[in-house]
Amino acid sequence: MTSEACITKQPKGLNVFERYLTIWVLLCIAGGIVLGKAAPQVAKFLDGIAIYVGNAPVVSIPIAVCLFFMMYPIMVKIDFAEVVKAGKSGKPVGLTLFMNWAIKPFT
Numbered sequence: 001m002t003s004e005a006c007i008t009k010q011p012k013g014l015n016v017f018e019r020y021l022t023i024w025v026l027l028c029i030a031g032g033i034v035l036g037k038a039a040p041q042v043a044k045f046l047d048g049i050a051i052y053v054g055n056a057p058v059v060s061i062p063i064a065v066c067l068f069f070m071m072y073p074i075m076v077k078i079d080f081a082e083v084v085k086a087g088k089s090g091k092p093v094g095l096t097l098f099m100n101w102a103i104k105p106f107t
Contacts, residue, residue, distance in 0.1 A: 017024065036043050050057035073080075087093060 046062050047057075047060075049061045051059040051061065
């Protein structure tokens with residue numbers, strides 16, 4: 001009779017961003033308050049970027065864009081460690097950017 005063992009991985013620790021997430025959120029809130037007090041015209045400008053029906057704003061474009069960038073990586077399960085590693089190899093990234101921005105718009 002043989003016994004089988006289940007080998008499990010040890011969970012990795014939290015990285016700096018995850019460990020101090022509460023502090024990051026508080027800093028962003030404070031930064032938003034300071035920006036709103038120091039430059040109120042920025043808030044008015046962002047409020048003006050919306051899709052209106054009649055006189056009522058229906059969709060705030062800045063909020064829609066931010067929500068997209070928050071949800072998209074989770075939906076496609078992007079491994080950011082691989083993204084950083086891919087970004088360090090300059091030739092493929094440069095070639096891709098060149099193809100997408102210099103050649104493709106004209107074809």
